[in-house]
Each structure stands twice: as structure tokens, then as C-alpha cells.
Amino acid sequence: MSVQSWTFLLVAASFTLYIGIAIWSRATSTKDFYVAGAGVSPLANGMATAADWMSAASFISMAGLISFMGYDGAVYLMGWTGGYVLLALLLAPYLRKFGAFTVPDFVGDRYYSQTARIVAVVCAIFISFTYVAGQMRGVGVVFSRFLEVDVNVGVYIGMAIVFFYAVLGGMKGITYTQVAQYCVLIFAYLVPAIFLSLLITGNPVPQLGFGDVDQASGISLLERLNGLHQELGFSEYTSGTKSRLDVFFITAALMVGTAGLPHVIIRFYTVPRVRDARLSVGWALVFIALLYTTAPAVAVFARTNLINSVSEVPYDQVPEWFTTWEGTGLLSFEDLNGDGRIQFVGPDASTANELTVDNDIIVLANPEIAGLPNWVIGLVAAGGLAAALSTAAGLLLVVSSAVSHDLLKRSIMPEITERGELIAARISAGAAVLVAGYLGINPPGFVAQVVAFAFGLAAASFFPVIILGIFSKRTTREGAILGMVSGITLTAAYIAYFTLIHPELNNADNWWFGISPQGIGTVGMLLNFAITLTVSRFTPEPPPEVQQLVEMIRVPKGAGAAH
Amino acid sequence: MSEQPSQGSAGYGPDSSTRARATEYWRRNIRYVGMLLVVWFVVSYGFGIIAVEPLDTVTVPGTGFPLGFWFAQQGAIYVFVALIFVYVFLMNRLDREFDLREEDDV
Numbered sequence: 001m002s003v004q005s006w007t008f009l010l011v012a013a014s015f016t017l018y019i020g021i022a023i024w025s026r027a028t029s030t031k032d033f034y035v036a037g038a039g040v041s042p043l044a045n046g047m048a049t050a051a052d053w054m055s056a057a058s059f060i061s062m063a064g065l066i067s068f069m070g071y072d073g074a075v076y077l078m079g080w081t082g083g084y085v086l087l088a089l090l091l092a093p094y095l096r097k098f099g100a101f102t103v104p105d106f107v108g109d110r111y112y113s114q115t116a117r118i119v120a121v122v123c124a125i126f127i128s129f130t131y132v133a134g135q136m137r138g139v140g141v142v143f144s145r146f147l148e149v150d151v152n153v154g155v156y157i158g159m160a161i162v163f164f165y166a167v168l169g170g171m172k173g174i175t176y177t178q179v180a181q182y183c184v185l186i187f188a189y190l191v192p193a194i195f196l197s198l199l200i201t202g203n204p205v206p207q208l209g210f211g212d213v214d215q216a217s218g219i220s221l222l223e224r225l226n227g228l229h230q231e232l233g234f235s236e237y238t239s240g241t242k243s244r245l246d247v248f249f250i251t252a253a254l255m256v257g258t259a260g261l262p263h264v265i266i267r268f269y270t271v272p273r274v275r276d277a278r279l280s281v282g283w284a285l286v287f288i289a290l291l292y293t294t295a296p297a298v299a300v301f302a303r304t305n306l307i308n309s310v311s312e313v314p315y316d317q318v319p320e321w322f323t324t325w326e327g328t329g330l331l332s333f334e335d336l337n338g339d340g341r342i343q344f345v346g347p348d349a350s351t352a353n354e355l356t357v358d359n360d361i362i363v364l365a366n367p368e369i370a371g372l373p374n375w376v377i378g379l380v381a382a383g384g385l386a387a388a389l390s391t392a393a394g395l396l397l398v399v400s401s402a403v404s405h406d407l408l409k410r411s412i413m414p415e416i417t418e419r420g421e422l423i424a425a426r427i428s429a430g431a432a433v434l435v436a437g438y439l440g441i442n443p444p445g446f447v448a449q450v451v452a453f454a455f456g457l458a459a460a461s462f463f464p465v466i467i468l469g470i471f472s473k474r475t476t477r478e479g480a481i482l483g484m485v486s487g488i489t490l491t492a493a494y495i496a497y498f499t500l501i502h503p504e505l506n507n508a509d510n511w512w513f514g515i516s517p518q519g520i521g522t523v524g525m526l527l528n529f530a531i532t533l534t535v536s537r538f539t540p541e542p543p544p545e546v547q548q549l550v551e552m553i554r555v556p557k558g559a560g561a562a563h
Numbered sequence: 564m565s566e567q568p569s570q571g572s573a574g575y576g577p578d579s580s581t582r583a584r585a586t587e588y589w590r591r592n593i594r595y596v597g598m599l600l601v602v603w604f605v606v607s608y609g610f611g612i613i614a615v616e617p618l619d620t621v622t623v624p625g626t627g628f629p630l631g632f633w634f635a636q637q638g639a640i641y642v643f644v645a646l647i648f649v650y651v652f653l654m655n656r657l658d659r660e661f662d663l664r665e666e667d668d669v
Binding site for chain 1: 603607612619637639646648654663
């Protein structure tokens, strides 16, 4: 069977599965819709969290990014996993005990303030929409490359699928489809990685394989790759080029951002007990680590393969995949010195580089570059779609619950009935899907850059306020509101200045202390902590019932069973 | 919502001895969290970033991994997973010790 038939078959089969699950797990109450009835097992929730968390960026782009960044890719590997330790130790169990439906719910009640609730709603919606636009785009790209339909048609198909299970099933439908999506995506990620590892090093475990001996040259693979890099004028693969301070700040921003992202936090409202919340974070990280420890191996295999298969190859003898990807514009060759051969070299080389490779190709084209069977290529397409759809659905739920629960039920129309709220939740989920689809079809030109907003904003807004809300009884409403507003403002202004207003100034010479816009969320977070703590000292202490509430969430017993 | 947090339906009553126990429970929890976060910081920011260059002069025995690079791209992640399960274990034990373990029939 051809690549395209395999892709059709596997994508169609996986979509049928998702729809089947959606019909089986319809939501019948708001509790079902917002937190899946708080009856999800820790293991299933861990899997769902992993799928929710790992987006098109993790699946499609990350290994490619690492393969271009070498050591510096560690910012993503540690940054996007380390936050789970913070979640397990500092957030998840207490938020589960609190027993709310959304993040603004907690902020509003803990800080006894409608203003704080509304600030949190605005942050949650903004963070989620910036994030979701990229997901819908990812869906479109996978469709257009593998099924040769128009990118926009791809977005419509993706919207229809998400619409179906998010609107019908809410959190309950999303959770169980995410479990299936995790299985699809991890299988799709590991199969080519294992093939590659066997092919290059003879070791079936990719995590060990990339530290093993390269069978072609007989020396360690990393040593071989460092050698190739040196020959071609790239900096050493295992060393990297970013400043240590910047690596530190970016890693911290991503970690803390992870722990502050509302669509991740709410996943831990769905388990029955406090101790399940702790355990569930552990399972989530196990499932995430499976992909995240494989990614750097894929990066090394892909980098070596790419250099070996294109460097100094005459252009009229390039492999078939090269021509296919040239057609998408993600790969381009310009014969600057007119010798008819491809010079793929780094900044330190004496000749000019003639090949431009987009990061996203690495994972998607890897199976073709390595000459793997057609079904593996189709599988990668289904996996990429699973990653994008699962994350999109989780984000859309945050938006819909922020509108129907935090705005309608808790602010504007407190007398709304359960039935009315459920209908409102479905309508807002549907509307959110339409907005996300619109953003996917008409992406703002700066989509790639604004993803940094999502993490920076989450790090600078929610994280400090939630932590202090739990660990410091003295934290006041005034402190929290000023802290959130100043943290967000600083972070957003810095990112906007360097990516939207003056992109030409976006280099280390102009950054504060050499901290890139990606890492500024850490500074915003520190500012938020400082302001919240200081203002809290000089404002009247929280009312006794709020202090009691804090004492209540610190002990697990009586975590409000699923009624 | 299934419960009203403001009612203070905590796992302890108003009398002072249970209150003192809750304080002690919290103090122990903070100590565990503190210890585990030190390890969390050392393996990632310490080994993976700050001390990466000196560590890179050592190769992980039997492999081609420079040690600092390995921590940054593999080791730190394994330690993160282990830390969460250690915390789960410690807290489950603590919950039982303080009789704060949640009922099973939910």
C-alpha cells in the first residue's frame, strides 16, 4: 500500500475511535462537563494529562528544534517536564482538596474578590487562545502534507472532530478520548525512534542508543556527530551556544509556566481524592517522560541522518523525500557556488550554507529519510493529529468553563440552573471551537512567537498567586491582584517589545542581562512574588473564613467525594 | 459544588489538640517538599546547567554521553519522575500516621 493509503486508513481509524469514545462518554451534569464527575482513575488521568500537555509542538517540532539546538534543546526537555514536580509537590493536591471546577474559581474564592476572579478569567482565556491557534494550524499542516488536502480543509476537519467530543462530552469526553490519543501518539513516536535506533546503533532502546556506538563509523554516535559538526562549521552538538544564564531563565519560565497553565491544572480536579491527585501527576510525568526522553535521541539520529544524506550530494541525485518536502516550502536549496552539490554548513564554515531546513520536517520526514516502511509514515501523521487535537480540546474546555462557570454562574447570573449552565457550557465550547478554527485558518503573523506568551503569562500570573494562596495564609486580595497584574504586564510588555514592536532589536545585546523574551516569564514571576508578598504585609489580613479555607485545603481528609 | 469550602469542613475539629496535629502534619509536609525540591534543583539547574561544563569532561561509563549533557537531556527527567513517586510514598505514609487518609469508598 502507498503512504497515502496507509495515512488515510490510520487517520480514519483513529478518528472513528475518538468519535466512538465521545458518544460513549457523554456529559450529563456540569460536574461531568467541567471535571469528568471527579471520577477518573489516577492512571487514566495521567495518560489524559500527557496527551493534553503534549501538543503538536512537542510531537512535531520539539525533536527538530533539539536537533538544531544540540545541548541547548535541554531547555525544552527539562523545562517541559520539571514543572510536574512543582505541580505534584506544590499545587495539585491542594487544588484537588479545594474541589473547584476551574482555576479562576480558586483564585476568586481564596482571594475573596470578584476582581481577582475576573483577572484570572481574562488570563485563562488569553493563555488558552494563544496556545490553541497553533494547535489548529498544526492539524491543518499535517492534513495538507500527508493527505494532500488544502490546509484550511484540514482545519475544518479538525474542528469538526473536536467540536463533536468537546461539546458533547465536555471534560468527560475529552478525558477518555485523550487516553486513546495518548496511545496513538506515543506508539507513533516510539516506532520510528526504535527503527532508527536499531538502524544506526543496533540498540533497540533509543534512550540508550544515542549514547551508543555508531555502526557506520565504529565510534560513539555523539562523538561522530560532534565531528561532523566541526567539519561543517556548526558549533559542537553537545555544547550549545546560548548563555548559561539564558538557559537557566528559559528553563525556569517553561517549568513554572507548565505548573501554571490552566488546562494542565484542571486535569487534577478530575480524580476522586487528594492522594490520587499526587499519584496522577506522577503517572502523567511517566507518560510524558516516555516521549521526552526519546525526543533527544530522535534529534541526534535525525541530525546525523540528515547530514549524511544531503551533505555534498549532487542536487540531481537527491533522494525522493527531498523533492517531496521541497514542494511544501519547508526545505529549500539554493546553489550559491554553482557546483551542483548541496553545501549544508554552519556559521563557522568557509563556504556559504545552501540548504534551509524547517524544524518541523525532522519528525515528519524522519521515517522517509531513514527509508522506513510506508505504514510508519502514516502512523506519524495519525500521531501528530492526536497530539494537536488532544491539546486543542483541553484548551477549549478551559475557555468554555471560564465563560459558563466563572463569568455566568459565579459572576453575572448566579441564579442560573444546573441545566442552564450545562447548556451555556456547551454553547461556549462550540463558540470556542469556532474562534480557534478561525485563528487556525487566519493565523496572526506572529503565532510562533506568541506561544512564548502562554508560558510567560502563566508563569507570571497564576503560579505565584496559587502557591502563595496555599502556603501563606497572610496573602491578601490586594496583594494577589496587584501581583498578577504587574507580573503579566511586565512579561507581556517585554515579549511584545522584542517580538512585535522591535523585532530587529531582538538579540542578546539589547536584552536585560541577556535574558531572552522566552525567559522573561521567570522575571515576571519573581516580580509577582515580590509584589504579592509586600502588598500583603501592608493590607488588612484575609477574613477568618478564608484563613480557615486555607487550613482546610492543607489536609487531605474530606476532599469532597464525587456526588 | 459538592462542598462549601468556607464552612471549614477540614479533617480536624475545633479543639486544640487536633489543631496542633494539623500544624505538625503541615510542618512535616513542608520539610518533605523542601528536601525534594533541593534534589529537583540540583539535578536540573545544578548538574544540567550551572555545572554542565565540568561534568561534561566525564563520560557516562559504557556510553558516549558526556555527563552534564546526559543530565540535561535524560537524567534530570528520570529524577523528576522518581521525586514525584517518592513524595507520593512519603505523603501516603504521613496521611496514615496522622489519620488523615481519605476514605476509600468514593
